[in-house]
Amino acid sequence: MHIIVCIKSVVTDAPRGKIVRRADKCALNPFDRPALEVALQLKEKHGGSVTVLTMGPPSANATLREALAIGAHRAVLLCDPALAGSDTLATSTALSAAVNYLAPFDLILFGSRTLDSDTGQVGPQTAVRLDIPMVTGAVKIDGFPGHLTVERKVDGFLETYELDLPAALTIHPASAAPRDPALGGIAAAFDEMPVETLSIGQVGLDPNQVGDAGSPTRVLSMKPVKKKRTCQWIQGTPATQADDLVRQLVDAGLIG
Amino acid sequence: MEMLLEEKHRTLRQSVRRFCDRELRPIAAQIDQEARFPWEVIEKMGALGYFGIQVPKTLGGAGLDAVSYAIAIEEISRVSAAIGLCVSVHNSVAVYPIMAFGSQAQIDQWVPPLARGEKIGAFCLTEPNAGSDAGGIEATARSDGDTYVVNANKVFVTNGGIADVCLIFCRTDPAAGRRGISVVVAERGTDGFVVGDLEDLCGMRANPVCSIRLNDCRVPRTNLLAREGVGLKIGLAALDTGRMGIGAQAVGIAQAALEEAVRYARQRQQFGVPIERHQAIQTMIADMATGVDAARLMVYRAAALKDRRLPFSKESAMAKLFASETATRVTDMAVQIHGGYGYSKSYPVERYYRDARVTRIYEGTSEIHRMVIAKSVLEE
Numbered sequence A: 001m002h003i004i005v006c007i008k009s010v011v012t013d014a015p016r017g018k019i020v021r022r023a024d025k026c027a028l029n030p031f032d033r034p035a036l037e038v039a040l041q042l043k044e045k046h047g048g049s050v051t052v053l054t055m056g057p058p059s060a061n062a063t064l065r066e067a068l069a070i071g072a073h074r075a076v077l078l079c080d081p082a083l084a085g086s087d088t089l090a091t092s093t094a095l096s097a098a099v100n101y102l103a104p105f106d107l108i109l110f111g112s113r114t115l116d117s118d119t120g121q122v123g124p125q126t127a128v129r130l131d132i133p134m135v136t137g138a139v140k141i142d143g144f145p146g147h148l149t150v151e152r153k154v155d156g157f158l159e160t161y162e163l164d165l166p167a168a169l170t171i172h173p174a175s176a177a178p179r180d181p182a183l184g185g186i187a188a189a190f191d192e193m194p195v196e197t198l199s200i201g202q203v204g205l206d207p208n209q210v211g212d213a214g215s216p217t218r219v220l221s222m223k224p225v226k227k228k229r230t231c232q233w234i235q236g237t238p239a240t241q242a243d244d245l246v247r248q249l250v251d252a253g254l255i256g
Numbered sequence B: 001m002e003m004l005l006e007e008k009h010r011t012l013r014q015s016v017r018r019f020c021d022r023e024l025r026p027i028a029a030q031i032d033q034e035a036r037f038p039w040e041v042i043e044k045m046g047a048l049g050y051f052g053i054q055v056p057k058t059l060g061g062a063g064l065d066a067v068s069y070a071i072a073i074e075e076i077s078r079v080s081a082a083i084g085l086c087v088s089v090h091n092s093v094a095v096y097p098i099m100a101f102g103s104q105a106q107i108d109q110w111v112p113p114l115a116r117g118e119k120i121g122a123f124c125l126t127e128p129n130a131g132s133d134a135g136g137i138e139a140t141a142r143s144d145g146d147t148y149v150v151n152a153n154k155v156f157v158t159n160g161g162i163a164d165v166c167l168i169f170c171r172t173d174p175a176a177g178r179r180g181i182s183v184v185v186a187e188r189g190t191d192g193f194v195v196g197d198l199e200d201l202c203g204m205r206a207n208p209v210c211s212i213r214l215n216d217c218r219v220p221r222t223n224l225l226a227r228e229g230v231g232l233k234i235g236l237a238a239l240d241t242g243r244m245g246i247g248a249q250a251v252g253i254a255q256a257a258l259e260e261a262v263r264y265a266r267q268r269q270q271f272g273v274p275i276e277r278h279q280a281i282q283t284m285i286a287d288m289a290t291g292v293d294a295a296r297l298m299v300y301r302a303a304a305l306k307d308r309r310l311p312f313s314k315e316s317a318m319a320k321l322f323a324s325e326t327a328t329r330v331t332d333m334a335v336q337i338h339g340g341y342g343y344s345k346s347y348p349v350e351r352y353y354r355d356a357r358v359t360r361i362y363e364g365t366s367e368i369h370r371m372v373i374a375k376s377v378l379e380e
């Protein structure tokens, strides 16, 4: 079984609101860790291999190596100046092309969202581009080989899906506790294992399909929201203060 | 600093930090107070390679370099110095001498289980009457057929309460003075191997530091490291690496104290402003940050020299001296910035203060370090 996990190097710090994609300010998206964990557990149970794929700048290399340290077998970086400015649609165009380049595959896993942009769109859009079935927010995966049984929790219901392979899933962050990389894994990932770098030409893409050119999204403006906070003192004995607080929260529709 | 490191080292730091914040931070204060060794975390660390950081993979280790080692010790010590001490002593003065001076058979016998953390190592040099003066030890190993009969009273043994594999410094030739000292490996469980009571320590309380006695303990002659008479040479070589680890430990403690002090100074209000606005507090923060940074650079330099197979003995001694003196000063200032709360167990800085103090004492006191450094400078 060949599982591809799409991961992202996210920005952990933006001093004074400016994003610098520098390796010391980037980390493996925490929501991708459970996806990688699920892939490794499936591989341990059913055999096969795990490939991690990311689209990003050269600094994303460290993130891929961390995934190798955790246990992935192969790491692929889709990196090209033409990719700069890609929105979620262009990103899924690029990722689906890279996934096709890495075919055959049985399963593609994504995190449910990213720490730094939080759209949750890239997984589903990539599945549509690849024309394969997709379930979002998967909590339990079973039923190999041949097909897949996936559980997903929404609005207090547990849904069960059966999917043909190849398929794509986004993984619910609580579905698996990610493992730590062994220190020996870190040594191997950085000293011994390769990271393959692909250009868009190698995966059959044209510069106008990706990057700014391939992105219909136009950001008009972006500014930080200033929240107005007011402080109100509640007087009285502790018991009457508590009553007063509860009443105000009920009145405001926040509890009750 | 981070930008000057390799990606491997940054990733390692992040991974160790994530592990320690999750596994050790919630229990760090409690294991200190209860003087409890947290086996539940140690087992996980063993599985992840923390007990064979620089041991090659073929022998069950992680195969990392000395800079990685320093970063790992620093990050563990930032959360729990007592566990940093356990890992540092095990790696540097127990496993390393076996790797460097042991025969292939000895390496194959002891290193893999030590590197996987299935066995814990200890370094037994200090005695009641021999501390700084290592040449003054009284322990003896008398040759008898194919065994040594060892009699030793070793004190202040880090990891002593749990160690399986102990490097014992003893006299094989009582007439030969400093040249009559050797290292034999004694294993816990051997007849005559007695583990003493835990020391009730000021800091580093989660480490089972205790005495170990060998009473007519018979150890196979094949447990001799290298040959007879080179014990002090082995000890000094081990301490070169060990001191780098203690330097890294001091940096980790000081870093933790600095972070707590900054956090507190931002939040504590006096005279109508956060105390971070008072210049006296700012002066302390500036001195703390500068000291920690300088100490870190010195420790990493010693490690980088070792990785390049260049001499690093003087640099390691200087790093240990400076980092330990810095850590005691920085933790003292962190207590000061916290005022009365710094003197209370409600905040972690009093633990950092207690833990930092011993870094100026063990693996060679500051005074001994100054002698060593002066000698090497004056001989240049």
Ligand SMILES: Cc1cc2nc3c(=O)[nH]c(=O)nc-3n(C[C@H](O)[C@H](O)[C@H](O)COP(=O)(O)OP(=O)(O)OC[C@H]3O[C@@H](n4cnc5c(N)ncnc54)[C@H](O)[C@@H]3O)c2cc1C
Pocket (backbone or CB within 6 Å): B089, B122, B123, B124, B125, B126, B130, B131, B132, B133, B155, B156, B157, B158, B159, B201, B204, B209, B358, B361, B362, B363, B364, B365, B366, B367, B368
């Ligand atoms: C928590 C802890 C863990 C330890 N772990 C270990 C371990 O794992 N293995 C081990 O073997 N030991 C260990 N030790 C022992 C430690 O290494 C010794 O305490 C240290 O070497 C100092 O020896 P001492 O305590 O006998 O002090 P002394 O040597 O008696 O020194 C007393 C004072 O005299 C000074 N002094 C001594 N000689 C001179 C000189 N020539 N010139 C100037 N000043 C001098 C010293 O600097 C010190 O200030 C540990 C100690 C502690 C507290």
